[in-house]
Amino acid sequence: MRSFDEYCMKMYSMKPNIYIDGRCVGRDDKRLAPGIKTLGATYRLAEEPSWKNLIITKSHLDGVEINRFCHVNQSMDDLLMKQKMIRLLCRVVGGCIQRCMGCDAINALSIATYYADMEYGTDYHKRFIDFLRVFQREDLTAACAQTDVKGHRRLRPHQQADPDLYVRVVEKRSDGIVVRGAKNCITMAAYSDMIIVIPTRRMTDEDRDWSVAFYLPADWKGIKLVTRATGMRPRRHFKAPIAEMGAADSFIIFDDVFVPWDNVFLCGESNYATLLAWLFALYHRHSYTGCKPGFTDIMMGASALVADYNGVGDASHVRSKLAEMASTAELVYAAGVASAVYGRKTDAGTYAPNEVYVNVGRRHAGLHIYEEYDMLADLAGGLAATLPYEGDFLNPELAELLNKYIKRRPEVSSEDVHRCFRMVSDLLCSALSGVFAVAGVHGGGSPVMEEIAIWRSYDFEERMKLAKYLAGVEKDYLPKELAAQ
Numbered sequence: 001m002r003s004f005d006e007y008c009m010k011m012y013s014m015k016p017n018i019y020i021d022g023r024c025v026g027r028d029d030k031r032l033a034p035g036i037k038t039l040g041a042t043y044r045l046a047e048e049p050s051w052k053n054l055i056i057t058k059s060h061l062d063g064v065e066i067n068r069f070c071h072v073n074q075s076m077d078d079l080l081m082k083q084k085m086i087r088l089l090c091r092v093v094g095g096c097i098q099r100c101m102g103c104d105a106i107n108a109l110s111i112a113t114y115y116a117d118m119e120y121g122t123d124y125h126k127r128f129i130d131f132l133r134v135f136q137r138e139d140l141t142a143a144c145a146q147t148d149v150k151g152h153r154r155l156r157p158h159q160q161a162d163p164d165l166y167v168r169v170v171e172k173r174s175d176g177i178v179v180r181g182a183k184n185c186i187t188m189a190a191y192s193d194m195i196i197v198i199p200t201r202r203m204t205d206e207d208r209d210w211s212v213a214f215y216l217p218a219d220w221k222g223i224k225l226v227t228r229a230t231g232m233r234p235r236r237h238f239k240a241p242i243a244e245m246g247a248a249d250s251f252i253i254f255d256d257v258f259v260p261w262d263n264v265f266l267c268g269e270s271n272y273a274t275l276l277a278w279l280f281a282l283y284h285r286h287s288y289t290g291c292k293p294g295f296t297d298i299m300m301g302a303s304a305l306v307a308d309y310n311g312v313g314d315a316s317h318v319r320s321k322l323a324e325m326a327s328t329a330e331l332v333y334a335a336g337v338a339s340a341v342y343g344r345k346t347d348a349g350t351y352a353p354n355e356v357y358v359n360v361g362r363r364h365a366g367l368h369i370y371e372e373y374d375m376l377a378d379l380a381g382g383l384a385a386t387l388p389y390e391g392d393f394l395n396p397e398l399a400e401l402l403n404k405y406i407k408r409r410p411e412v413s414s415e416d417v418h419r420c421f422r423m424v425s426d427l428l429c430s431a432l433s434g435v436f437a438v439a440g441v442h443g444g445g446s447p448v449m450e451e452i453a454i455w456r457s458y459d460f461e462e463r464m465k466l467a468k469y470l471a472g473v474e475k476d477y478l479p480k481e482l483a484a485q
């Protein structure tokens with residue numbers, strides 16, 4: 001397994017193909033450092049005895065110890081452990097841990113490639129297993145590039161005025177394919193070893209050229225990562241874990257990129273492209289049932305702390321808000337647990353979560369995301385937004401005065417109050433908090449996608465039968481096994 005330093009060294013050795021604000025830069029650009037450090041927690045903590053059991057597991061391929069982010073889930077316990085690991089990691093880094101992207105992609109690929117081979121006699125699954133061996137052995141990271149730029153939202157890939165608005169195959173050669181197009185909003189692409197590309201929506205037979213999945217090193221020829229790196233409010237003096245948090249999302253352009261056949265996982269199988277898109281969303285929404293409760297834990301803790309420092313920790317409206325946040329966190333988490341308990345082993349051997357529980361959990365999290373910002377803003381008051389710069393707290397002319405006037409409960413030091421407000425300010429007013437809020441709505445698919453998934457998988461017919469029985473419209477009614485939904 002890799003150390004954090006080895007991961008960083010690899011990043012710094014990669015070819016510069018990252019564009020930030022008009023310039024092409026390498027992975028050693030300081031704007032990427034917070035994201036590298038955040039994701040790097042998955043390497044650093046894997047070496048700590050208290051985290052080892054959670055982060056390290058055994059490969060189902062050869063029994064060798066691997067990082068859980070490189071693991072293909074084999075059982076209910078695997079899913080439960082992944083969810084728990086993500087929640088706890090999000091807590092300690094102060095937000096999105098990011099590395100789930102590649103993990104969710106390999107789980108989805110392990111199933112879709114298997115079924116594609118069963119129907120078409122292709123060797124995608126073997127290629128995938130070859131890739132997985134390297135991915136696990138070298139402890140690699142992968143961004144998952146699913147979200148195409150998509151053009152006119154009502155039109156399918158083959159119907160777009162410009163066919164490049166979904167990533168597509170423009171040439172098939174004896175040694176590989178050439179792809180063109182762009183994916184946007186791709187988290188951690190700027191500091192991942194690999195980019196896994198998968199389709200973003202249901203594909204029809206006419207969309208075969210767009211039904212493509214593959215992986216490439218992130219600095220491969222023709223790949224341009226146009227990147228926005230985001231962090232908390234800048235700090236120089238009052239260091240704190242929350243201030244170290246960072247993320248970067250890339251608009252990835254595939255400028256006629258050659259992909260060797262060994263790297264291709266689907267090419268033209270529109271039905272399995274559809275399955276792959278669906279499976280990634282399934283696993284990613286399951287990851288959300290870990291990370292969203294982790295994020296709510298942070299918002300809840302900050303809300304409780306600021307109310308406590310203000311001397312109103314036991315006020316009824318504070319308790320009500322904390323109970324609301326606890327309910328959201330634990331219901332979303334419980335949905336993830338239920339999705340593991342009611343999940344199933346696929347023919348590919350990979351264990352998949354239950355679709356209904358994953359989607360109701362993810363939907364619930366998304367519905368409440370802005371409420372959490374609202375509650376923390378309410379309890380913190382306006383100072384979280386207007387907090388003076390750090391330097392003013394260090395200016396000999398102002399320091400004593402600011403510390404005198406920032407005071408709340410007498411037994412809490414001014415510095416602690418100041419630090420608490422600086423953290424709340426990061427959580428509510430930083431560039432990164434804005435990104436997290438939108439991610440809370442759209443990450444893993446826009447909200448309507450969860451509703452479509454619920455409509456597709458939930459047995460509303462059965463509920464209608466129940467109503468008919470209760471209303472006396474129909475006589476017989478045998479309740480269906482609950483686990484099947």
Ligand SMILES: Cc1cc2nc3c(=O)[nH]c(=O)nc-3n(C[C@H](O)[C@H](O)[C@H](O)COP(=O)(O)OP(=O)(O)OC[C@H]3O[C@@H](n4cnc5c(N)ncnc54)[C@H](O)[C@@H]3O)c2cc1C
Binds near residue numbers: 150442
């Ligand atoms: C911080 C962040 C990180 C992300 N990270 C990743 C990542 O790592 N990898 C990745 O692949 N993606 C990532 N995403 C992208 C995310 O999955 C998408 O934002 C999400 O799927 C929505 O797609 P979109 O942004 O194109 O919005 P759209 O699909 O354009 O949605 C906008 C609105 O249009 C509506 N709409 C769209 N199509 C139709 C239609 N046909 N009919 C009616 N209404 C429609 C939607 O319901 C929604 O209300 C990330 C997003 C964010 C915000």
